[in-house]
Amino acid sequence: MLELKNVGKSYDEPGGTKLPILDIPHFRVETGEQLVLVGRSGCGKTTLLHTIAGISRADRGEIWLDKINLASLSEAGVDKVRAAKIGYVFQTFNLLPGFTAYENVLLGMTFAQGRKDPPRARHLLKRVGLEHRSTHKPSALSVGEQQRVAVARALANKPSLLLADEPTANIDPRNQQMIIDLIRETCREENISLLIVTHSPEVARQFDRVVKLEEVNLANREALST
Template sequence: MNQMTDFNAGQPQPMLRVSNLTHRVSLETDTLTILKGVNLEINRGESVAIVGRSGSGKTTLLGLLAGLDTPSEGAVELDGARISEFGEDERAKLRASRVGFVFQSFQLLPAMTALENVMLPLELAGIENPEARARELLGRVGLEERLNHTPRQLSGGEQQRVAIARAFASDPVVLFADEPTGNLDNRTGHAVSDLLMALNREQGTTLVMVTHDEHLAARCGRQFSIEAGELTEPSPAQEAAD
């Protein structure tokens, strides 16, 4: 095990700590500031929703939290590791062992079967017997009959269930979900979010979810809202209500 996991073992440490996070993108003529000095702390096992309108910067924030991109300014610490200072490969290694993703558009590879899609992160992490673990997870999301179907042969809800199985495959400590029900109808969306929540509780995973669906957000332990790149602290009233 490396140092990151043993970081201050025994002490309650935040899973994610973000300080003064700013992100800018250069356009052809000028520079656009997408995130403005965001500060945030999320504890282990917490479930957090970040709500905001389209273009508010929530998905960018999620990408930076997950180490998919590096911020222009500020720091991101994930499980004690200051990933904003990591190189691309170090971040990749961290993602392989500790981070899971669920995307709005599922992001399943069309050439692969459901089983192969779930096996992918296991193979990348070099885990032995990836097939057994993948079968077990697909069974857990109710797709044991559809192991050898390709995404094209699956409905949207089924595809998202495969994506959830894939997200939990490598036993992540933190799961990032980007509008996980955004492409699904209400009923399917409910079923999928039930599954996500249930698995999250079972595995004790920290969940960070970006959504504009207030019902879904309400199912999370804490909610943040983001507008024009600025993150608003959750009000105590809301916290108490949960």
């Protein structure tokens, strides 16, 4: 379903040298599988998610999603596949402040399908317990409510893969479990593969598969050995 082969990514440092961030010989996520990615701060977890989603392009390697090599596509081609097949829950929500919760979810559908599906938007907002807040803009929602809208928007296009970057980091402890349960249950119901990044041991221990980035990323091993 998702497979990375020899994926490398580095950043330019001020002196002109390259700082390796990702060097992943192989990494795979099966259809419908749910797994957690953990690792020390700054080890490249978010960079990996961005690279998979095509927000940041890999320097080399292959990134296969549903038999499509994203690394071989143009920028426009990657954007099209991402909109159709990938949902992304950002740590900072990235909701549009001028739009209501309902409109934010509808907008996610427009990017993917070019058309809106109001019944699904209403279903997703009900699924996250916000049908009564659907006409509220982000500034009128609590932090936890904004994250729930972000989850609904990420699921709007019925993606093959959901990427979630620290989805409980900005949520109060009361709502953290609800967010994780919501994401996992919806992915299970719709057979969506889930890759979630978290620093929370409480979240990680709920998953059958927990991957330490250092175990699959050779750049991390080199950094840790110096």
